[in-house]
Amino acid sequence: MKKLIPILCGFLTCYLSFGQTSQINTIDRSSTDYYPWITYINEGPINWIKSKDESSKGTSFRLIITTSEIYDDILIEKAIVGEEGGGKKIVSRRLVERDSLRADFDLKGEISGITFKKWLTPTSFELIIQDKTLIFQNIDKNTISVKRLN
Numbered sequence: 001m002k003k004l005i006p007i008l009c010g011f012l013t014c015y016l017s018f019g020q021t022s023q024i025n026t027i028d029r030s031s032t033d034y035y036p037w038i039t040y041i042n043e044g045p046i047n048w049i050k051s052k053d054e055s056s057k058g059t060s061f062r063l064i065i066t067t068s069e070i071y072d073d074i075l076i077e078k079a080i081v082g083e084e085g086g087g088k089k090i091v092s093r094r095l096v097e098r099d100s101l102r103a104d105f106d107l108k109g110e111i112s113g114i115t116f117k118k119w120l121t122p123t124s125f126e127l128i129i130q131d132k133t134l135i136f137q138n139i140d141k142n143t144i145s146v147k148r149l150n
Contacts, residue, residue, distance in 0.1 A: 021147040022104035026094035036068035047122040061139055065114050072114045076139050
């Protein structure tokens with residue numbers, strides 16, 4: 001039993017620090033065309049849907065990192081595209097709540113220097129914030145899931 005306790009404590013510590021998932025709210029900014037200084041923009045893969053008349057329409061998401069003074073913000077835009085990617089239209093724009101992200105993942109001071117790593121799926125991507133790898137999932141929802149990997 002004495003040998004099992006350190007193993008269980010180690011497992012619990014690992015579980016608590018690698019795999020923390022939080023639900024983070026986003027704020028609708030669809031009616032705002034103003035962007036603070038855009039420092040990074042990246043569009044994810046298009047999710048194509050065939051309609052009944054055999055035409056294809058798709059949706060894609062765009063990650064935008066903006067900087068205002070010393071703070072970075074994360075915006076997620078949803079776009080609808082027509083045949084062959086033409087006629088793209090932004091249909092929503094949401095701001096990730098910076099304070100919730102800071103509190104839930106123990107981010108210190110100003111959130112700045114956000115680094116995009118990769119798209120995982122059409123609705124999830126990976127970022128590095130203050131040396132923490134965070135996976136943003138279900139970005140098509142108003143409340144997104146954010147999981148810490150390290």
